[in-house]
Amino acid sequence: MSVNAREEQYEHVELFGKPALFTDSRVDRGTIPEGFHCYDLRGSDYDPGKPTTLENQVVVNHAGTVLTAEPITIPKEGFRRLRGKLNFLGECLTLPEFCEEHGIALPPDNRKFILRPASPNEAGIFYALPKEQDAALGAIGHVRIDFGRGGDEFWHTWHPRSGESLNSPEFKAELTELVNEIRKTGPLKNLSAMANYCGNRGGEIEGGWRQNYGYVIETERYRYCLRCNPGPGDYHAYLTAFDLRAQRMNMKQEAPAQEHGLTEAGKEMLRNAADNTLPHSYSWFIFQDYNTPSEKLTGGLTLPDAIRLYNDIGCGSKRLGVTKDGIATVDLVITLNGEQQLSEDYTRLASFSGDPVIVEAVEKLRGAIIEQTPEQGITMGGL
Known part of the structure; x- marks a missing residue:
């Protein structure tokens, strides 16, 4: 099978003195980012799994695939003998991690469907x-x-x-x-x-x-x-x-003044969300440039991903929050006009008050946000 170049877990190697990524699998050429080069490795008839030559594409005795940020010259006969010039460095990297380690710009992922x-x-x-x-x-x-x-x-x-x-x-x-x-x-x-x-x-x-x-x-x-x-x-x-x-139409943000707008099913879901003895799901989101023509909501995040995205966004109006069980939503960190606050609204909402996952998340946010944005500081309380 062919794997997606952006999603594969590779072995970090040195190939002819250049940093490269190695995988046993074939790589779908259509998924290779612009600026990267892909080559196949061929094994011998006696040991098909041991790479002996580097070629543009191998059909028989495929022994692996390598990605490089710099092109490698293939002689006119169509292959280049390795002669010990493929060295494994003992670590596994994804393509983004490889680019970060070597200071390489990774073109954006423009795929419509990302799992x-x-x-x-x-x-x-x-x-x-x-x-x-x-x-x-x-x-x-x-x-x-x-x-x-x-x-x-x-x-x-x-x-x-x-x-x-x-x-x-x-x-x-x-x-x-x-x-x-x-x-x-x-x-x-x-x-x-x-x-x-x-x-x-x-x-x-x-x-x-x-x-x-x-x-x-x-x-x-x-x-x-x-x-x-x-x-x-x-x-x-x-x-x-x-x-x-x-x-979004069915599930309004939880607040006493809004509860009359929920269906009976929605009200039951809110009651279940407030029961900390039940299992719950949590989906983190970032809302940036809100109340402007360029506002953007990014949902379905894990907490670490939400923290990274929040800290990377440079706009002066952004919020980091969580949706619980797909029904109850609360903002936990809010930046408005460049001033950042850690909101305590979650302590006043039945769905979040006393929830150990939310309490732990607030402590993580307190450390992660303050540590990465010390110049802004952080204050307690709502807006």
């Missing part, structure tokens, strides 16, 4: 939900997928979970585009590709009789949750789609 591993707290939305919660979350439906007995087929069945109003032509077109894309180089190519993908990228979630893996894809209008089950004896994947616009 991120789910956090353990998001496990609940990858499984069947009560009808009321489906409605509140804007669930459109899910695709059940099976690779067949040999692992190379693609059987799929659509199961609607809402009325036809959400199952629009726009959604159907995007869902088709998404599935076709991740069937090419992602975990839906075949069973072997799924097992390899899940084994290299994490995303372990609880539930099921064997280890399942969850990945989230978010576009402007929709959120897709892909649950992978890379083993025989069960369906291999469930791809659930949620309409974010419908979700």
Whole structure:
């Protein structure tokens, strides 16, 4: 199978005196960022797994693939003998980590569909939900997928979970585009590709009789949750789609003055969110340049990713917050006109007050934000 160059975990090597990345897998040339060069390694007939030559592309006796930021000259005969010039440096790196270590500019990832591993707290939305919660979350439906007995087929069945109003032509077109894309180089190519993908990228979630893996894809209008089950004896994947616009309409921010606007299902979800004996999901978000024409909301983040993004954004109006169980939302760190505050609103909301995950997160935010922005300082209290 071919792997995505941006998502692969490589071994750090030195190739002909130049830093490079090595993988046993073939790399999909279409995923290689501009400015990088990709070469194949060929093994000998006696030991196909031991690289002996470097070539532009190898069909037989493929022994690995290397990525470099500088081109390597291949003689006119079409190969270059390694002669001991491939040295493994003993560390594993992703492409972004390699670029950071060597001061190389990595072109932006312009892919429309980017899979991120789910956090353990998001496990609940990858499984069947009560009808009321489906409605509140804007669930459109899910695709059940099976690779067949040999692992190379693609059987799929659509199961609607809402009325036809959400199952629009726009959604159907995007869902088709998404599935076709991740069937090419992602975990839906075949069973072997799924097992390899899940084994290299994490995303372990609880539930099921064997280890399942969850990945989230978010576009402007929709959120897709892909649950992978890379083993025989069960369906291999469930791809659930949620309409974010419908979700925002159904789930208003928790506040006593707003509760009358919630449906009965929404009120029940709020009561469950306030019960700290139940399992919960947490989705972190960054809202920047709010109340301006360029405002932008980035959701579906883990807490570490949200902290990094918040500290990297240089605008004077931004918020870092969390949505719990897809229903209750609160801002925890707020910057307005360049002045930054750690809000205590969470202590006044039933869904967050006394929640150990939120308490721990606030302490992490206090240290991470202050440490990285000491010139701004931080004060307690709301705005």
